Amino acid sequence: xxxxxxxxxxxxxxxxxxxxxxxxxxxxxxxxxxxxxxxxxxxxxxxxxxxxxxxxxxxxxxxxxxxxxxxxxxxxxxxxxxxxxxxxxxxxxxxxxxxxxxxxxxxxxxxxxxxxxxxxxxxxxxxxxxxxxxxxxxxxxxxxxxxxxxxxxxxxxxxxxxxxxxxxxxxxxxxxxxxxxxxxxxxxxxxxxxxxxxxxxxxxxxxxxxxxxxxxxxxxxxxxxxxxxxxxxxxxxxxxxxxxxxxxxxxxxxxxxxxxxxxxxxxxxxxxxxxxxxxxxxxxxxxxxxxxxxxxxxxxxxxxxxxxxxxxxxxxxxxxxxxxxxxxxxxxxxxxxxxxxxxxxxxxxxxxxxxxxxxxxxxxxxxxxxxxxxxxxxxxxxxxxxx
Amino acid sequence: xxxxxxxxxxxxxxxxxxxxxxxxxxxxxxxxxxxxxxxxxxxxxxxxxxxxxxxxxxxxxxxxxxxxxxxxxxxxxxxxxxxxxxxxxxxxxxxxxxxxxxxxxxxxxxxxxxxxxxxxxxxxxxxxxxxxxxxxxxxxxxxxxxxxxxxxxxxxxxxxxxxxxxxxxxxxxxxxxxxxxxxxxxxxxxxxxxxxxxxxxxxxxxxxxxxxxxxxxxxxxxxxxxxxxxxxxxxxxxxxxxxxxxxxxxxxxxxxxxxxxxxxxxxxxxxxxxxxxxxxxxxxxxxxxxxxxxxxxxxxxxxxxxxxxxxxxxxxxxxxxxxxxxxxxxxxxxxxxxxxxxxxxxxxxxxxxxxxxxxxxxxxxxxxxxxxxxxxxxxxxxxxxxxxxxxxxxxxxxxxxxxxxxxxxxxxxxxxxxxxxxxxxxxxxxxxxxxxxxxxxxxxxxxxxxxxxxxxxxxxxxxxxxxxxxxxxxxxxxxxxxxxxxxxxxxxxxxxxxxxxxxxxxxxxxxxxxxxxxxxxxxxxxxxxxxxxxxxxxxxxxxxxxxxx
Numbered sequence: 001x002x003x004x005x006x007x008x009x010x011x012x013x014x015x016x017x018x019x020x021x022x023x024x025x026x027x028x029x030x031x032x033x034x035x036x037x038x039x040x041x042x043x044x045x046x047x048x049x050x051x052x053x054x055x056x057x058x059x060x061x062x063x064x065x066x067x068x069x070x071x072x073x074x075x076x077x078x079x080x081x082x083x084x085x086x087x088x089x090x091x092x093x094x095x096x097x098x099x100x101x102x103x104x105x106x107x108x109x110x111x112x113x114x115x116x117x118x119x120x121x122x123x124x125x126x127x128x129x130x131x132x133x134x135x136x137x138x139x140x141x142x143x144x145x146x147x148x149x150x151x152x153x154x155x156x157x158x159x160x161x162x163x164x165x166x167x168x169x170x171x172x173x174x175x176x177x178x179x180x181x182x183x184x185x186x187x188x189x190x191x192x193x194x195x196x197x198x199x200x201x202x203x204x205x206x207x208x209x210x211x212x213x214x215x216x217x218x219x220x221x222x223x224x225x226x227x228x229x230x231x232x233x234x235x236x237x238x239x240x241x242x243x244x245x246x247x248x249x250x251x252x253x254x255x256x257x258x259x260x261x262x263x264x265x266x267x268x269x270x271x272x273x274x275x276x277x278x279x280x281x282x283x284x285x286x287x288x289x290x291x292x293x294x295x296x297x298x299x300x301x302x303x304x305x306x307x308x309x310x311x312x313x314x315x316x317x318x319x320x321x322x323x324x325x326x327x328x329x330x331x332x333x334x335x336x337x338x339x340x341x342x343x344x345x346x347x348x349x350x351x352x353x354x355x356x357x358x359x360x361x362x363x364x365x366x367x368x369x370x371x372x373x374x375x376x377x378x379x380x381x382x383x384x385x386x387x
Numbered sequence: 388x389x390x391x392x393x394x395x396x397x398x399x400x401x402x403x404x405x406x407x408x409x410x411x412x413x414x415x416x417x418x419x420x421x422x423x424x425x426x427x428x429x430x431x432x433x434x435x436x437x438x439x440x441x442x443x444x445x446x447x448x449x450x451x452x453x454x455x456x457x458x459x460x461x462x463x464x465x466x467x468x469x470x471x472x473x474x475x476x477x478x479x480x481x482x483x484x485x486x487x488x489x490x491x492x493x494x495x496x497x498x499x500x501x502x503x504x505x506x507x508x509x510x511x512x513x514x515x516x517x518x519x520x521x522x523x524x525x526x527x528x529x530x531x532x533x534x535x536x537x538x539x540x541x542x543x544x545x546x547x548x549x550x551x552x553x554x555x556x557x558x559x560x561x562x563x564x565x566x567x568x569x570x571x572x573x574x575x576x577x578x579x580x581x582x583x584x585x586x587x588x589x590x591x592x593x594x595x596x597x598x599x600x601x602x603x604x605x606x607x608x609x610x611x612x613x614x615x616x617x618x619x620x621x622x623x624x625x626x627x628x629x630x631x632x633x634x635x636x637x638x639x640x641x642x643x644x645x646x647x648x649x650x651x652x653x654x655x656x657x658x659x660x661x662x663x664x665x666x667x668x669x670x671x672x673x674x675x676x677x678x679x680x681x682x683x684x685x686x687x688x689x690x691x692x693x694x695x696x697x698x699x700x701x702x703x704x705x706x707x708x709x710x711x712x713x714x715x716x717x718x719x720x721x722x723x724x725x726x727x728x729x730x731x732x733x734x735x736x737x738x739x740x741x742x743x744x745x746x747x748x749x750x751x752x753x754x755x756x757x758x759x760x761x762x763x764x765x766x767x768x769x770x771x772x773x774x775x776x777x778x779x780x781x782x783x784x785x786x787x788x789x790x791x792x793x794x795x796x797x798x799x800x801x802x803x804x805x806x807x808x809x810x811x812x813x814x815x816x817x818x819x820x821x822x823x824x825x826x827x828x829x830x831x832x833x834x835x836x837x838x839x840x841x842x843x844x845x846x847x848x849x850x851x852x853x854x855x856x857x858x859x860x861x862x863x864x865x866x867x868x869x870x871x872x873x874x875x876x877x878x879x880x881x882x883x884x885x886x887x888x889x890x891x892x893x894x895x896x897x898x899x900x901x902x903x904x905x906x907x908x909x910x911x912x913x914x915x916x917x918x919x920x921x922x923x924x925x926x927x928x929x930x931x932x933x934x935x936x
Binding site: 029030031032033039042043046047050051054057058061062064065068069072073074075078079080081082083084085086089090093094097098101104105108109111112113115116155156157158162164165166167168190191192194196198201202203204205207208209210212226227228229230231232233234235236237238307308309310336337 | 455456457458462463466529530531534535536540541542543546547549550630631632636637638671672673674675676677678679680702703704707710711714715718719721722723725726728729730732733735736737738739740741742750753754757758761764765768769770771773774776777778838841842843845846847848849850851852853854857858932
């Protein structure tokens with residue numbers, strides 16, 4: 001029975017991982033992806049090499065151990081030996097591992113040096129981490145947009161069945177050309193995030209106030225998904241990355257479409273008034289609820305009660321029941337942990353959200369809060385307050 | 388010379404336990420005690436309580452992660468659970484437990500009547516319950532408890548941190564003071580109070596382990612205090628240590644924190660190495676292989692631990708030269724650690740083994756800590772680390788070195804020395820059930836995490852993509868059974884105290900060391916007269932036979 005247990009342990013710990021990690025099983029589920037860039041492939045090979053070295057050392061050490069556990073038991077009637085040291089063997093099993101490490105360090109050094117060489121890039125993409133979305137800017141093209149998770153709330157709340165790319169899908173992926181050296185400049189607008197796409201072999205921490213570089217040359221077209229890899233607050237798990245790598249022709253076409261300014265594809269550098277639409281109060285309220293639920297509710301809660309004192313309640317707050325200008329100001333420009341939404345949302349969205357807040361949860365009760373409570377905020381009001 | 392010590396006459400043992408009745412004398416004893424055995428007991432019970440508190444948090448975490456989707460916990464509360472689970476396990480479970488073992492064992496092992504500074508010893512302990520009260524109170528005050536991970540990176544913990552962060556900062560200050568005072572005490576005791584004849588290279592390796600750990604603590608705790616104080620001033624007094632807009636740098640925090648943090652994890656494991664070096668020779672009935680190398684390895688590991696900290700920061704944009712240097716030093720630390728593993732295996736080899744519960748835990752340590760060491764070596768390879776960092780691969784690594792590493796070593800020590808402390812044998816049947824359930828289900832919990840990390844699951848997330856669902860479910864089931872199994876440990880300890888079979892002085896056939904010369908239970912005041920030089924020589928020769936030549 002005991003031998004069975006020892007054998008099972010041995011099997012589970014050694015043989016199974018060996019089987020699993022062999023290339024036949026190099027499936028997404030168990031092992032790192034090989035990826036589609038030279039660096040990701042280098043990394044994969046380094047990873048497998050150090051893994052096998054560990055397996056070999058492990059087998060060597062554990063077989064001696066298991067042999068002893070079975071053969072050197074008192075119950076077998078053995079008498080214990082008395083040896084207690086051997087300088088030669090001590091030195092041997094210090095030097096040999098040291099040499100193995102030197103052998104490992106050399107290719108690792110070379111790959112690291114290659115990873116750091118971002119020179120002679122064909123295009124430059126600035127990646128900015130926000131709480132809780134990514135912003136991509138094509139520095140040479142003048143295109144900039146936010147990329148937010150697009151998994152429906154119903155799936156998050158288990159009210160609808162989860163689809164294949166649950167938590168790994170966004171509204172606007174980062175579109176990139178293959179076969180070009182792309183330089184990424186990574187930073188953050190608020191806290192530390194980390195931009196990680198395993199198939200590209202890139203992970204860079206996004207640190208506020210600093211910019212870090214990475215590069216990739218994508219060899220194959222396809223969709224590559226990643227996640228934020230540094231705890232950044234409540235929705236750290238909900239800011240995925242999707243890279244849409246296209247052939248050079250397809251990329252050029254996409255670029256042309258973007259530049260032609262197709263409305264539904266981008267928010268321009270300076271949000272403008274949508275002069276064509278005239279919003280009614282009801283429309284603003286309804287749209288505002290959507291904007292609020294998708295952007296404000298994660299800190300201020302869907303019922304407006306917030307998480308004081310870090311995230312004040314909007315229900316019954318001085319700002320949401322007081323002068324409208326002060327409320328527009330704080331939403332546009334932010335304060336401490338509250339982002340400056342002026343950079344992320346356009347005037348329609350901000351006007352709608354504020355209208356929603358001023359008329360929800362009893363905030364428009366003029367008897368309680370005075371004549372200034374409630375009211376409708378139009379996109380023009382918001383535009384007027386942008387500096 | 389008579390082989391056995393005549394204990395009734397020598398004050399090698401006197402019972403002076405207060406015998407008064409009533410609750411007030413009881414409370415007074417435990418609040419004001421300066422006795423190293425009582426204080427050791429206090430540390431161990433605190434650690435046990437904190438183990439179940441932080442363990443409960445782990446159960447909540449794994450319950451949320453049992454399936455994808457938002458299930459039981461709000462994401463913010465989930466972040467509070469991961470943060471407090473880490474803080475309490477590191478500062479409230481592993482560290483106090485090892486200090487408890489140190490308090491109980493060091494004086495008895497070196498032939499000293501008590502620690503060098505008994506009153507300081509009392510204060511070192513009593514700071515802790517208040518520190519943890521302060522920390523856990525944040526769960527019951529308005530606003531979130533600390534929710535930024537046990538590593539509390541800025542600016543998430545400064546500009547964006549909740550008010551409870553300040554409670555955490557003061558709690559850490561208190562724990563730090565406790566550790567510093569305890570470390571001073573241990574160093575003073577070991578240097579000054581060894582019995583005549585007990586030279587440094589004759590000390591049990593457990594004592595060496597703690598001697599070096601104490602120096603590590605002295606070096607790092609003030610650094611942690613500095614880090615959290617800078618956080619405090621950034622939050623409230625207008626400084627910009629960590630704020631780029633004011634000329635500071637968020638990475639400064641990481642450097643200061645990890646300069647503390649890396650040696651800290653060696654604080655969590657060196658005493659464990661010490662325990663192993665006591666237990667494995669006992670149940671192999673063979674001296675420890677390579678005593679000197681074992682001691683030197685501990686010293687080298689401690690020194691190297693100060694020069695590897697950037698390996699927690701490889702993806703933060705530190706310069707290439709820094710990444711290379713720290714890759715080399717991090718890989719280097721595998722060498723002395725490997726020596727220790729090889730020496731323990733060589734101790735077992737050609738011994739005459741029996742498998743009582745302490746030995747079972749020790750063997751599991753040897754096997755599974757080494758697995759944790761392998762994943763650590765993989766993490767040291769910087770380019771590969773870019774794919775591992777902040778994923779479940781790291782979570783797997785540190786849980787392998789902490790759970791079958793530190794926690795198992797603590798349990799090994801408790802099972803091993805409990806008969807000496809209480810005079811009663813624990814239940815071997817309960818011990819074996821505890822062991823097998825723990826070792827099997829910790830592997831079910833943590834082994835799949837290697838795969839999850841490699842497949843792309845990040846850390847500190849309450850929800851995950853569908854391809855991670857299967858292994859998360861397996862891991863959660865493992866966690867629930869593992870957690871439940873720890874109750875067997877608690878039950879065994881209580882049962883032992885109340886109903887255990889009386890233990891002999893020797894307890895274990897192969898045990899050697901001054902503590903086994905004392906009766907079981909060890910007298911309240913032991914070694915009032917130091918052991919004779921002959922006895923020390925005898926023990927020395929058995930523990931470090933190299934000196935005979």
